Amino acid sequence: MKKRYVKLLRTLAALLISSVFFIPILMMLLGSFKNQNEVLHLDLSLPAHFEIQNYQHVLSTGSILRGYFNSFIITVGAVILILLFGAITGIIISRRKNRATKCLYYYYLFGLTATMQMVTTYTLMIDLNLSGSYLGVILVFAAINLPFSVMTFSSFVTSVPREIDEAALIDGAGPLTLIFRILLPIMRPVIVTNLIIAAIGVWNNFQVPLYLMSSAKRMTIPMTVFNFYGLYARSWNYVFAALTITILPVVLLYLCLQKYIVEGMTAGAVKG
Amino acid sequence: MKSKNQRTAYPLWLAGPGLLVYSLFFIVPIFTAFGYSFTNWNLDHMHIASWVGISNFVSLLKDEIFLRSIANTLIFALFTTFFKTLIGLLLALLVVKKFPGNSIFRTLFYLPCVLSTMIVGLLFTAILKQDGLLNNLLNSLGLSSLTRDWLGSYGSAMAWIIIVEIWMWAGFSMFIFISGLQAISKDYYESAQLEGATSWQQFRHITMPLLAPSFTVVTTLNITGGLKVFDLVYALTGGGPGFDTQVLSTYVYRAFSMGQLGRSSAAAILLSILVVAITFLLNRFLKSREVET
Numbered sequence: 001m002k003k004r005y006v007k008l009l010r011t012l013a014a015l016l017i018s019s020v021f022f023i024p025i026l027m028m029l030l031g032s033f034k035n036q037n038e039v040l041h042l043d044l045s046l047p048a049h050f051e052i053q054n055y056q057h058v059l060s061t062g063s064i065l066r067g068y069f070n071s072f073i074i075t076v077g078a079v080i081l082i083l084l085f086g087a088i089t090g091i092i093i094s095r096r097k098n099r100a101t102k103c104l105y106y107y108y109l110f111g112l113t114a115t116m117q118m119v120t121t122y123t124l125m126i127d128l129n130l131s132g133s134y135l136g137v138i139l140v141f142a143a144i145n146l147p148f149s150v151m152t153f154s155s156f157v158t159s160v161p162r163e164i165d166e167a168a169l170i171d172g173a174g175p176l177t178l179i180f181r182i183l184l185p186i187m188r189p190v191i192v193t194n195l196i197i198a199a200i201g202v203w204n205n206f207q208v209p210l211y212l213m214s215s216a217k218r219m220t221i222p223m224t225v226f227n228f229y230g231l232y233a234r235s236w237n238y239v240f241a242a243l244t245i246t247i248l249p250v251v252l253l254y255l256c257l258q259k260y261i262v263e264g265m266t267a268g269a270v271k272g
Numbered sequence: 273m274k275s276k277n278q279r280t281a282y283p284l285w286l287a288g289p290g291l292l293v294y295s296l297f298f299i300v301p302i303f304t305a306f307g308y309s310f311t312n313w314n315l316d317h318m319h320i321a322s323w324v325g326i327s328n329f330v331s332l333l334k335d336e337i338f339l340r341s342i343a344n345t346l347i348f349a350l351f352t353t354f355f356k357t358l359i360g361l362l363l364a365l366l367v368v369k370k371f372p373g374n375s376i377f378r379t380l381f382y383l384p385c386v387l388s389t390m391i392v393g394l395l396f397t398a399i400l401k402q403d404g405l406l407n408n409l410l411n412s413l414g415l416s417s418l419t420r421d422w423l424g425s426y427g428s429a430m431a432w433i434i435i436v437e438i439w440m441w442a443g444f445s446m447f448i449f450i451s452g453l454q455a456i457s458k459d460y461y462e463s464a465q466l467e468g469a470t471s472w473q474q475f476r477h478i479t480m481p482l483l484a485p486s487f488t489v490v491t492t493l494n495i496t497g498g499l500k501v502f503d504l505v506y507a508l509t510g511g512g513p514g515f516d517t518q519v520l521s522t523y524v525y526r527a528f529s530m531g532q533l534g535r536s537s538a539a540a541i542l543l544s545i546l547v548v549a550i551t552f553l554l555n556r557f558l559k560s561r562e563v564e565t
Contacts, residue, residue, distance in 0.1 A: 010369065021439075024399060043409070084290075088286050092287045093287075100284065111299070140298075206390045206503045211525075243395065258379055
């Protein structure tokens, strides 16, 4: 009897807290269907008439889709490099235990506490002729995410029995076969963790593209939305529609992959 | 035999490309920033910077806006860390037990963590501006006297940036605590109950000490995140009103966008020193607590 009462209390408390999370989202969704006059008064009322053309307008101005495209290219490029470099370096560090790899390990460890220096990264881009290019931003994202990725890969590989490697070597496998055919499939859990953390981090990052991508053509999604707000600050119906378009895919992906995302992000935090 | 095997099976050169990218795009800028922080490096004459010794640092420490940014950064980091940890723990204790819908609530509380800070910033701009949702709700409740321009007034702007940061990241702390709580063996609680311990005693003497490692992780992550805060301030206030919510990262960006590259680097170097020093001290303190308990 008392137990049921406690359970009910928990549910009520959780529902109450939920409203704090729901209200901003609800305001955005409702507002994205209102017309310009209705949305002047921001509240949680239902729109008198669902204005789908807010979305059409946002999509037709084009910048949002371009932002998606840019974010996609940068995220995919950076994630591939982070996984590839991280896995290979992690394998070499944990399998070749000598002074050189130990130094390498601490060299990467330093990056976990170091703070990225934006100004000199910006001028480096200019010096290397990479300023404003996809490649430049991808390489920077790869570099700042590598410490975490190297740490997690090398600690995972340490727990993989060496006998697996030795059996493959006896069968005549070369280093590349060993890494890509034998070890990578075993490392799936740590690959998923790194994939999720890197992808979410790069996709949402605002600071790096703000410094390094000045051209409107190459802007990523967070910047595109921010600029869109700058242009349409008085038309919240459009801003809300733009926000919904940018949030929706992320939320859907989160709901589908929730287990992996949450586990990945927290496991990563604990190990990192 | 074994070392020869290692050399051929795991050739060191394979780590080369990663090492090059990491060194060139992360480590080199740190060292050049350190060097340039002692120069009058400027966007107008980028390649003819001259040595000015520590004058950037001296002028920073004499700059009232910079000192204010340090104070704001510390206030932000302190308050957000405290409340993200506290609220994260309370949420974890709430949803760790089984009750109808508990996994749905977990999902919801974590949701803001996967959103872009910029997007969260815009959502809350709509809530907090002069004619925003919050003031409209207050008006309709007959509390018009409480309404104000939340992001445009002294004091309340910083308070709201802190609240939004907590809104966004409390769920992250919650999940670290949940995994910590689930790792505690049920046996402890069972034997405590047999000896007649109250739930508060169980919490105080079993849960809290065994959760110490989770506390270390949560506070360390939150404090470094808090010290480096940029996006949220940029999105919500841009450092204003005046310089009320200017933090170190936005100060660095401001100096950068004014073309003062040397000064900006010096400020960024001071920020990194602050981050390293505080994380180091905090970690030592928290680790020592873990061993004791």
